[in-house]
Amino acid sequence: MSFDGAFTHAMVTELQQTLTGGRVSKISQPYPNEVVLTIRNNSQNYPLLLSAHPTYARLQITRIPYANPATPSNFTMMLRKYLDGSILNSLEQVENDRIVRLAFNTRNELGDQETIALTIEMMGRHSNVFLIEQSDNRILDLIKHVNPDQNRVRSLLPGAIYIAPPKQDDVNPFTTSANVDDLVRDYPNEDVLAKQLQQTFQGLARDTALGLAGALHATDGSVEDRFTHFFAQFNQPVPTLNRLKNGKTSFSAFAMPTPNLDDTQTFATLSELLDFFYQDRAERERVNEQAGNLIHIVRNELKKNRSKLKKLQQTMAETNQADSFRIKGELLTTYLNQVKRGMTEITLPNFYDDEKPLKISLSNQIGPSQNAQKYFNRYQKLKNAVAYVTEQIRLTQTEIDYLSNIQAQIELASPKDINEIRLELQQQGYIRVHRKRGSKKPRLQISQPEKFHASDGTLISVGKNNLQNDKLTLHTAKKTDIWLHVKNMPGSHVIIHSADPSDETIDEAANLAAYFSKARDSASVPVDYVQVKRVHKPNGAKPGFVIYEGQQTAYATPDAELVKKLRS
Structure with a gap:
């Protein structure tokens, strides 16, 4: 089901019972x-989320x-000014539309009581939240x-009078069944009936209309009773x-x-259902919103360095031909008397290859000795x-390895x-920072790594970026703790805070290391593990x-359900 008008009705009913007052x-x-x-x-x-995301x-x-x-937005400051400490008096859906008021x-600056409305319109890319x-x-x-x-x-600007979106010529299915009997009789095909139901009743997405069409075509009770139920x-x-x-899903x-x-799978509340359903989808969209410029920078740097590597490899392939230039120079020097100015090529015996003749290109603009020296110079340069x-x-x-790691993170x-x-x-x-003259460099604040607990209660820490990884592995972890990382692939540093963890704990930590890596969607991922004292950072390393x-290797298949269990 989509978050349509009918689902909005159910959500508003749930929130009314929980939040009103x-x-x-x-x-x-x-x-x-x-x-x-x-x-x-x-x-x-109760953290109430009002999302005007164009997709979610x-x-x-x-x-x-x-x-x-770090700095609240202007909209946040306006909300705090008018709503901080206020009482939620009512929460209502407008008809069966995706609009909730x-x-x-609250009280104004003079102490007089007033009513402030917060209206959310959940309409795709036209979604918005209004303070009225x-x-x-x-x-x-x-x-x-x-x-x-x-x-x-x-x-749709501050100071304007709020006007609701144009009303459609549909009826609210929660207040009237309209001519549903005629529709069922005239449209025996469920797919066609669903389209007619969408045109007749307000707030029905395609999947809801199909569910309603199926219910109306059942045989128990009257059509109107099935509609009402x-x-x-x-x-x-x-x-x-x-x-x-x-x-x-x-x-x-x-x-x-x-x-x-x-x-x-059923849930206790609609909100818990949506948290489960949207967590990964919404998180990815939020990350893409906040990291859009980072993704662009990293992608461009990777493209530039991969192109550079390709050219360097071509140059290295050319160096393998260096000896051929030396041989040509030596042959020209040996048979210099046979080389005449103005020649463009000559074939000479090759004493390096059983006297097999070798054809040598020449420049007709220079003399014989200069041609030989030209080959020696090319040899020396390579x-x-x-x-x-x-x-x-x-x-x-x-x-490239570093940027690929950043991209994975x-x-x-x-x-x-x-x-x-x-x-x-x-x-x-990679990103230029423009600071005012005389301003101090901002102090680095590194957040804590994510915490998990193994089935036996052992603490497991997972770094989510390179700064966290360095701090966790090199400064926070004890030398006797166990360090894990996917083999030869970008991923998180994982620390088991125990000198002698059980095999089950190692397997669970290996699963975390595989899940928080580039191999999240793979099976049987190799994960190296070793004591922290055997892990070192080279001087000047990224x-x-x-x-x-001295590492050992475990194999894990990333399991989102296990990760969720260990996180709780």
Whole structure:
């Protein structure tokens, strides 16, 4: 099921029961299109996410941790000004549309009571969150300011009067069944009936309409009773995750007939369902939003260095021909009397190859001895290039390995890890930092690695970027702890905080090392493990690069469910 009007109805019903009457205790905007209001109610804190993301717009309570930006946005400051400490008086859906209005009771600067509305429109790329003065319906601020040239229907700027999106000529299925009997009679085909239901009733996505069409074509009870029962289930949902045979997943407010269904999983609340469903998808989008320029920089640097390596390898291949130039020079010198000025080529006996004749190209612009010297010069140039080219190939390959590691870290990163990856790229000179004259270099703050616990309770730490990896392996871990890393592939440093871990703990840590690596989607991934005292960082090495000896190797197949279990 999509997050359509019907699912919004179920979510609003759930949130009304949980949040109404609660007080706003904290307001954050961790990502550009998303705000989180922490509402305290019945002695519990509920982080309410309002997302205007163009792909994953939604409204839910979320337990996924997030990191706040160092400087709050203007929208955050406006929300704090008007809503901090306010009481959530009501939470209502507009008709059966994907629009939800939250009304808060608060007091203005003079101490007078007033009502402020927070309205979220979940409409794909047109999604938005509005802070509205209820008395005159004036927009105080909104999460996305839209230029009048982009929307001529209504003004989407602070100070404008809030006008709801144009209303469609559909009916609310939660208040009327309209002419559903006629539709079922006229359209016996479920697929065609689903299209007609979408055109008749408000807020039905394709999958919801297909589920309704299937229910209406059942044989028990009247059509109107089946219609009423279908929508009554949204008031008492059974949050369901549907796993399909093609590996994809979908969600629904309750179990519905789903093509190619392989398995289902139920959750206690709709919010828990959405957290599970959106965690990886939304996290990747958030990372891409925050790391867009980093991805571009790393991709360009990789392209440049790979092109450089290819040219160096071609040059190295040419050095293998150096001896052929020396031989030609020696043959020309030996048979110099046979070489005449103006010749463009000559064939001479080759005493290095059983007297097999060798054809030698000549320049007709220079004399015989100069032609011989030209071959000797080319030979010497290539021989001198070997040491330089060899070193350049080594340095370029090191650069490619480092950038590939950074690229893998971005792919595996959570949004809170991006700032440290950006800082590292600044330190390494890939990103230019413009500081005012006289300003101090910002102090480096490295966050803590992610913590996991093995089945026997042993602490396992996982570095999520090179700065964390260096700090974890070289400074935090004890010399007797166990260090793990995927073999010959970019990945996280993993530390088992134990000198003598069980085989099960080593297997679980190896699974973490494989999961937080470039090999996440592979099977039977080799993972090296060794005591920390055998891990060393060469002088001048890039961040995150270490060498080790005396390792053993375990094999692990990354398991997301195991990672989740170890994280809890």
